[in-house]
Amino acid sequence: xxxxxxQSGDIPLPVPGPISGPYWQGCREGILRFQRCSDCGASTHTxxxxxxxxxxxxxxxxxxxxxxxxxxxxxxxxxxTPAFVTPYVPxxxxxxxxxxxxSNLVGCEDDAVAIGQPVEVVFHNSGGTDDIVxxxxxRA
Amino acid sequence: MGHPFRDVAIVGVHNTKQARVLxxxxxxxxxxxxxxxxxxxxxxxxxxxxxxxxxxxxxxxYQSRIGPAWRSMSPLGIPAVIEGxxxxxxxxxxxVLIATGEAGSYRQHASTAPWTRPTNEFVAAYGMFTxxxxxxxxxxxxxxxxxxxxxxxxxxATIRNNGHVNPExxxxxxxxxxxxDVLESRMVADPFHLLDCxxxxxxxxxxxxxxxxxxxxxxxxxxxxxxxGTDHYGxxxxxxxxxxxxxxxxxxxxxxxVGRRAAEEAFATAGLGPSDVDVCEFYDPFSFELLRQFEAFxxxxxxxxxxxxxxxxxxxxxxxxxxxxGGTMSFSHGGAxxxxxxxxxxxxxxxxxECVSSQVxxxxxxxCTGGGSGALFTDVLLLGKERP
Numbered sequence: 001x002x003x004x005x006x007q008s009g010d011i012p013l014p015v016p017g018p019i020s021g022p023y024w025q026g027c028r029e030g031i032l033r034f035q036r037c038s039d040c041g042a043s044t045h046t047x048x049x050x051x052x053x054x055x056x057x058x059x060x061x062x063x064x065x066x067x068x069x070x071x072x073x074x075x076x077x078x079x080x081t082p083a084f085v086t087p088y089v090p091x092x093x094x095x096x097x098x099x100x101x102x103s104n105l106v107g108c109e110d111d112a113v114a115i116g117q118p119v120e121v122v123f124h125n126s127g128g129t130d131d132i133v134x135x136x137x138x139r140a
Numbered sequence: 141m142g143h144p145f146r147d148v149a150i151v152g153v154h155n156t157k158q159a160r161v162l163x164x165x166x167x168x169x170x171x172x173x174x175x176x177x178x179x180x181x182x183x184x185x186x187x188x189x190x191x192x193x194x195x196x197x198x199x200x201x202y203q204s205r206i207g208p209a210w211r212s213m214s215p216l217g218i219p220a221v222i223e224g225x226x227x228x229x230x231x232x233x234x235x236v237l238i239a240t241g242e243a244g245s246y247r248q249h250a251s252t253a254p255w256t257r258p259t260n261e262f263v264a265a266y267g268m269f270t271x272x273x274x275x276x277x278x279x280x281x282x283x284x285x286x287x288x289x290x291x292x293x294x295x296x297a298t299i300r301n302n303g304h305v306n307p308e309x310x311x312x313x314x315x316x317x318x319x320x321d322v323l324e325s326r327m328v329a330d331p332f333h334l335l336d337c338x339x340x341x342x343x344x345x346x347x348x349x350x351x352x353x354x355x356x357x358x359x360x361x362x363x364x365x366x367x368x369g370t371d372h373y374g375x376x377x378x379x380x381x382x383x384x385x386x387x388x389x390x391x392x393x394x395x396x397x398v399g400r401r402a403a404e405e406a407f408a409t410a411g412l413g414p415s416d417v418d419v420c421e422f423y424d425p426f427s428f429e430l431l432r433q434f435e436a437f438x439x440x441x442x443x444x445x446x447x448x449x450x451x452x453x454x455x456x457x458x459x460x461x462x463x464x465x466g467g468t469m470s471f472s473h474g475g476a477x478x479x480x481x482x483x484x485x486x487x488x489x490x491x492x493x494e495c496v497s498s499q500v501x502x503x504x505x506x507x508c509t510g511g512g513s514g515a516l517f518t519d520v521l522l523l524g525k526e527r528p
Binding site for chain 1: 146250251252256257259261262263264265267269271272275276277279283314327328329330331334378379380381383388
């Protein structure tokens with residue numbers, strides 16, 4: 001068993017673009033944001049210009065509760081690059097507001113992961129820079 | 141309306157030597173060797189080609205001075221074959237060469253292969269790559285239906301044993317394997333063990349299509365396209381691989397069943413169904429994909445893929461033998477695109493009856509596929525011996 005922690009090596013970091021800027025700014029402020037359609041109310045992630053449900057261009061940024069449950073998971077033993085320490089646990093989380101996010105599980109033993117497990121967001125500046133803060137999830 | 145591909149035939153196929161490393165080759169040189177091999181297999185000359193598909197085939201177009209010619213930049217597997225066939229059916233070209241190859245691009249293995257790990261701001265920092273993407277789909281299926289690692293391991297052992305007896309496979313003679321061997325191999329991305337996963341290798345592959353009224357001039361038995369389709373949900377490895385990802389146009393077709401629409405279209409065009417398929421040349425990036433594809437294509441009910449692959453149908457001599465050359469697990473996985481054509485190559489070889497191993501007796505219909513759920517796309521091509 002291994003305690004899962006955020007990566008601290010030289011991992012590839014996001015380069016925020018014009019569409020995703022508010023998302024990454026929220027992470028720097030400790031807030032997980034998603035987009036909600038002003039016309040039909042559907043939630044969207046990853047950051048988009050257009051509503052996936054009704055094609056409206058009226059998307060607004062909304063603060064998430066940061067809570068959800070694990071939808072699926074894997075536990076990686078062969079790292080994508082040597083910068084990643086194994087095991088690490090990629091997860092898909094179903095957020096309370098009805099959107100999906102891909103992240104890693106941290107803060108528990110690697111064999112404590114299960115579909116349906118309630119989780120909450122936790123932020124780490126894994127790249128050693130304050131400019132990029134990554135959302136991870138821990139057991140709630 | 142007549143059959144859309146009635147006037148098109150596949151008349152040449154060729155795989156170069158496939159190996160973990162092809163010394164002295166780069167992608168251009170091995171693709172050129174593949175192209176000349178497929179043209180020779182068809183009994184044609186380079187000057188008979190007046191259309192090419194793919195970036196490397198475009199280089200062939202210049203080197204052989206067969207221009208001016210029709211060209212498509214479609215690079216990937218079955219969609220490229222369909223596009224080449226459409227060009228002929230539409231009268232844009234008479235004889236189309238599709239060729240690709242990969243050598244020298246992945247020889248330092250500290251990281252996973254470059255084509256498995258696209259850079260993306262919502263994925264890369266979480267250590268995602270192809271195996272993890274597919275594992276997230278497989279894990280959801282296990283949760284929903286109780287699918288077991290044993291059923292996946294049985295698929296992997298079956299495919300690897302097909303490669304074990306194939307002298308042209310990179311891993312020829314490396315078996316035989318049991319499901320227990322697969323389950324005892326080291327874990328890569330849970331639930332996938334090393335032997336549940338595709339390998340990496342180098343090689344070239346090519347095929348030649350021509351007008352059906354020219355098949356009297358070609359060397360080998362022609363093979364026909366009975367139907368095809370492509371299902372895509374967007375770019376691979378940039379968004380969470382969610383099993384239940386649906387769409388606004390067909391909410392019933394979720395990403396976990398990607399390929400179902402393509403298969404339905406292919407079967408409808410062919411006037412056939414799953415029970416008519418003699419050879420299942422299914423794409424095998426991970427063992428789980430085979431049982432998922434059997435569900436998606438309607439060979440069995442949703443959630444029953446695990447029981448289905450354990451029922452004796454997928455082995456040599458079974459009703460629906462799979463991936464008969466050893467696939468990407470044992471035959472070859474030559475990079476970003478080569479292996480996406482090789483199910484079609486093998487399907488042609490099966491229908492011709494020329495396989496050096498695991499030949500299916502009297503095969504009339506082959507179903508060839510590419511892609512998979514973790515990549516959010518699956519393509520389907522039905523091949524047959526009879527002109528549609």
